[in-house]
Amino acid sequence: MSQLRREDRAVLRVLSGEAVFPPPAWVMRQAGRYLPEYREVRARAGSFLDLCYTPDYAVEVTLQPIxxxxxEASILFSDILVIPDALDQRVRFVEGEGPRLDPLEGRAEFDRLRQADDPAIFTHLAPVFEAVRRLRAELPFETTLLGFCGAPWTVASYMIGGRGTPDLxxxxxxxxxEPELVKALIDRLVDVQIExxxxxxxxxxxxxxxxxxxxGTLPETQGDALKQWSFEPIARMxxxxxxxxxxxxxxVFARGSGLEGHARVVPETGADAVGVDWSVDLAELRARIPDTTVTQGNVHPDVLIEGGEALDAAVDAVREAVKGRPHIFNLGHGITPQTPIAHxxxxxxxxxx
Structure with missing residues (x-):
């Protein structure tokens, strides 16, 4: 029997405020198309949602990068859009194009969504929880298991637009x-995603x-848009x-919020750590926040594609910026399909x- 305790897992030690060096690592989208074994399972699964909702497949692809x-951490393979799917908004994934949803264009579409207390939502999501149970049993004891969801504004933007667009x-x-309608949608997402x-x-x-x-792309309304549409709903969650x-x-990973926004994440949302996107200078951010604040990130995914001395320099820069401070090594966005495994x-x- 392992002598390790759950709290000895390296990522949990960092999230408790300990400066572990070298920092433990995982990468966003680490189970993905850059791995040939993932592509093989993806082909067998058929649709992307079938891959998410079939525990055999979800567990297998989650374990592959480990x-x-x-x-040091494994993140559940799923997608933020299982939530609108569970709310009974039609979701599908188009090969080569990404997610497509039936757009929520007004009150009529909102009223057709399931209420937050509808048990059908979590019956629909039961395969996700089954995958989590199996993963915890199959992962090495020392590996931290991460779950996730999308923030309310990000999920709402897909539900309203029916797809991702550059300017939302x-x-x-x-x-x-109709600000009250969008706020009602965000409130429902807060309640559902807490559960x-x-x-x-x-x-x-x-x-x-x-x-x-x-x-980085929020409604242009009066007052502090970042607080109103992003940080306050996340804080409630x-x-x-x-x-x-x-x-x-x-x-909390608040991509595109800039140096100031990243510095606000932990104090304004109550999160244990701020995920840092690639556009922010990590050393500058660390100089602006308390030494005890936990950071995560922020190597540019393109540098991982480039490899060589540029990659070495990026890794060294992170090591130097976070030495003596609690940090989880990661990219500043998801790993891309063309990334060489050797890199x-x-x-x-x-x-x-």
Whole structure:
């Protein structure tokens, strides 16, 4: 029997404020198309949602990067859009184009969504929790298991626009024309995703990450848009989860929020850690926040594609910026399909040397 305790897992030690060196590592989208074994399972699964909702497949692809690279954390394979799918908004994934949803263009489409307390939502999501239970049983004991969901504004933007767009014009326009409707949608997502994350914890995750992928593209309304549309709903989620899972460890990744926004994440949302995107200078951010603040990130995914001395320099820069401070090594966005496996191996060898 392992002599390790759950709290000895390296990522959990960092999330508790300990400066572990070299920092433990995982990467966003680490189970993905850059791995030939993932592509083989993806082909067998048929649709992307079948891959997410079939525990055999979801468990297998989640374990693949742990077997190959020994990352200190494993993140559940799923998608932020299982939530609108569970709310009974039609979701599908088009090969080569990405997600497509039937757009929520006004009150009529909103009224057709399931209410937050509808048990059908979590019956629909039961395969996700089954995958979590199996993963915790199959992962090495020392590996931290991460769950996740999308932040309310990011999920709402997909639900309103029906797809991702560079400027999120449909969702920003609806927020300008009918702000109360968009706020009602965000409120429903807050309630549903509190329950979603709590159930992930109950099934066996050690910590969760909330992905605010669109923090840099918010409605142009009066006041502090970042607080109103992003940080305040996330703060309600964090508090709601902790009310039922005391001490729950939560990372918030607010992509595109800039240096100032990144510095605000932990104090304004109550998160344990801030995920840092590639556009922010990590050393500058660390100089602006307390030494005890936990950071995660922020190597540019393109540098991982380039490899060589540029990759070595990027890894060294992170090591130098965070030495003596709590940090989880990661990219500043998801790993891309064209990333050479050898470059991931080189990155981890450099980090751990």
């Amino acid at each position: 077997r190959r690279f020994g990352f 014009a449909p969702s920003r326009d609806l927020a300008r024309r 979603y994350l709590v159930r992930q914890f109950e099934a066996g995750v050690d910590a969760v990450q909330i992905f605010e992928s669109h923090a 964090v508090a709601g989860v902790r009310a039922r899972v005391p001490g729950a460890r939560i990372i 991931v191996e080189r990155m981890l060898a450099r980090l751990r040397r």
